[in-house]
Amino acid sequence: MLRHRLAVLQRSSPKPAFTCRDRTVLAALLRLLTKRHRSALKLLVTPRTVLRRHARLVAKKWTNPHRGPGRPAKPEALRAPVSRLARENDTWGYRRIHGELLNLGWKVAAPPSGRS
Known part of the structure; x- marks a missing residue:
């Protein structure tokens, strides 16, 4: 030393x-x-x-960088079709809306499978 x-x-x-x-x-x-x-x-x-x-x-x-709570917001271009599909088709659930978004060309995560 x-x-x-x-x-x-x-x-x-x-x-x-x-x-x-x-x-x-x-x-x-x-x-x-x-x-x-x-x-x-x-x-x-x-x-x-x-x-x-x-x-x-x-x-x-x-020390971690501070982030706001929750997930980041989805873009408005995706929120608008989801809202419109849900509003115009009140019998559709989230699985059907997910399928329609895939048909429209949106790549979104799969809905949860099964019940807990």
Whole structure:
């Protein structure tokens, strides 16, 4: 670990610039040391910095982009024929409307099969 720290210090100007690779190597090497040895080391980063970086990594991993609830809306060009078919043919169910949409050239998902 000391060799790696020296290598970082030798290639840098007054303030060392860590790369992602450097951080990874140092973190892996720090895990190998006991708590007593870690506390005796003069680290180039403070424990607070390590905790802050870890918190950012965890937040980045578990944060999902926000999406609105439910499925995306169908295009108006599809909703209009469905509404018209249902309105003009009140005895048709969703299976019949699905079949008619296929005949009209619309590629839509099959209706659910069976009852639950």
